[in-house]
Amino acid sequence: MQVESIDTLLKSSQREGEATRVQGWIRTRRDSKAGLSFLAVHDGSCFDPIQVVVESSINNYQSEVLRLTTGCAVDIEGTIKPSEGKGQSIELLATSVSVVGWVEDPDTYPMSPKRHSMEHLREHAHLRPRTNVSGAVARVRNCIAQAVHRFFHERGFNYVHTPIITASDCEGAGEMFRVSTLDQSNLPLTDKGEVDYSEDFFGEETFLTVSGQLNVESYCLALSKVYTFGPTFRAENSNTTRHLAEFWMVEPEIAFADLADCANLAEEMLKYVFRAVLDERPDDMAFFAQRIDKEAISRLENIIDNDFARINYCEAIEILENCKEKFEFPVSWGIDLASEHERYLAEKHFKKPVIVLNYPKDIKAFYMRMNDDGKTVAAMDVLAPGIGEIIGGSQREERLDKLDARMDEMDIPKEHLNWYRDLRRYGTVPHGGFGLGFDRIVSYVTGMGNIRDVIPFPRTPRNVRF
């Protein structure tokens, strides 16, 4: 008999009496005194398991069904019935229950049917997708990723695979990991006694990328609308709930565009993605709202329903200086906004997302476009209630003389970036884009407080398990 997913089965209607077949894993088994067993079976296709009623007349009832425990794999045929319990409208009355895979020693099965700490789940990251919470995270993460691709595809963007291994270490976005094939126990040395990277795989010193932006700009200046979506890396010793050494980033880049266009794109994209989550994963989101963060759904609705505020950095500083809030970090023109400042603006002052525009040049990267005031650059951050910064972007400096001046000012050697400078020598146009930390968005949407719980196998200092 054809197998159907539990998602399809639970969404179907008017099929009482039909026979069907499901395959999945036992979440719980409950036996009634009347000589019946109730199996909750999940297959990952949706949040809910299907309830399967097994009568004792089934031939392997005593020998196998009564031995089923959480995590066992089963293949079940049955008849669709209206459910007598609350919650779901249908259940299956089993006509056969085949056990596909047992759980070795149920007493020590790490995903036993009790509430586990997030630390325990992290210790068993290979098994945690079987739980309600990690399964829901995985489906929502997938939903967001699909929505990101769909959003850009529908708008004529081209997805560009920018390189992961790079020789460029000058972007200054953070500490980098070295990539090498040199024999560490016998490193080749130059005459000066330094490591001779000309002997390395790529013939020079190489690192893992911190951003695909510089590379994707070159495609932007040919295809007009492009984006990257790939892994990026920071070798920072940050053991926080917000940092990963390896994380995924979405970076769109648009040509013939200024900072306002970038801000509009960011707002449109966030709303599109959040709407997709609410439309496509109501089951998982209801779980998050019930068990993880009661504002999980209303927070997204609030963002979808409101225009984002837009203010200049100067105005943001004024608001912060004049408010009654006591901040840990003092506020004055020139500072980089701290998380407490960002959250005050979004949560207390505007009570909705706010895009802060035109930051002081001294706290921003060399490639951001100099404003006419000579003091600020066309940078932006999107701040959202409950998290602070979720997107950072800028219009890029498209004028070669201004770019060169900034590189000189910041001591950035030009020789590695002559290709990047070429983009300004040949048919340059105003352009810009932004970066969205994908894992942070998943954390924000689900309300999961620790970013290690929204990526399948987190990489953090001293942790590279699985």
Next chain:
Amino acid sequence: MQVESIDTLLKSSQREGEATRVQGWIRTRRDSKAGLSFLAVHDGSCFDPIQVVVESSINNYQSEVLRLTTGCAVDIEGTIKPSEGKGQSIELLATSVSVVGWVEDPDTYPMSPKRHSMEHLREHAHLRPRTNVSGAVARVRNCIAQAVHRFFHERGFNYVHTPIITASDCEGAGEMFRVSTLDQSNLPLTDKGEVDYSEDFFGEETFLTVSGQLNVESYCLALSKVYTFGPTFRAENSNTTRHLAEFWMVEPEIAFADLADCANLAEEMLKYVFRAVLDERPDDMAFFAQRIDKEAISRLENIIDNDFARINYCEAIEILENCKEKFEFPVSWGIDLASEHERYLAEKHFKKPVIVLNYPKDIKAFYMRMNDDGKTVAAMDVLAPGIGEIIGGSQREERLDKLDARMDEMDIPKEHLNWYRDLRRYGTVPHGGFGLGFDRIVSYVTGMGNIRDVIPFPRTPRNVRF
């Protein structure tokens, strides 16, 4: 005035006399003796440029329009007219031409409007997306990537981000790159005088992944249908037209599935993706068929229209032994098929894709499911005319005792893979999947002979530019 993409403009009809605006780059300029100029303007949204007719009455005609060269960026307003030339049905009669970005020294512009060698384009990988050929590759690559995501999403698969940095070096798929933050000029050593990786960022020796398969299996055994799509790495000194040190891979994995299910999924996916390319990128594919490989389109049609053949490895060996073809590498049971063998089967014997099933265990990986004969494993390769192997996959060994026996036989230490063995201890089910080298598929679809020309910034031995 609202800007529209050249793709939208060229696809629209019955708009003669309407005003519109486009932004893009000059591909060519031609001046007629009648005092008119014809500009071919592209914006990357489709293969074709739009022809813009500029009359000398435009105010900057002498001062700017007549100085436009290939690569200059322009912003043009004009009126839609029926085209008098051949090819396209419409053109624009300019009402204004603004120059956004000039080309510095047109004589040395690397993308001047002549035919360039692929080597020249590779030397200027940051500018090559502006050319017909690299632009078409970029759009087709995007089309294939979007189709891959859509294919799996429509079928209820969850996209899983498997880790890039890994401590596992035992899969045996190839040489690996080391990832480290240790100071190479002052490496910490253990008492034994070996490099002390406990001092490294992750506290142990780490590498770039060669495959996401083992990790994605753990999600498969919870969510039933999953896939990865991410970068993978091989530190092999292969300077060929088929190898990259950094390439993208698609790896689906399905639960409650045997080898036949994996083969069916592979066939269905390839047909879906190829159909998407023919439907969505007829312009670029017509170019490839005309200029790169005259069979570019017919090859895909042939695959879409035919059922793939399926044969056992044993039968493949018999066919090869009994055919009249002279091979460089001799054929006998037990060999790994060489490219010449694979191509003979697909191109000459079957004249369509063929899936070879059940290979000798000694030439395959430890995780592949042992067949009852004790000599072969449930592995498969999909061979296609014109390329040979495009997909490799297998049913995985889901029985712990058999898996352990294979690991022992192949001297694979178990301690790093206890988590993988756990998947067989707790609710194991038959499952399998395959890997699709994404860049090779782009190469196959476009007919581009060198894989370095289908990825934006190729990484190969001694080459990590841009």
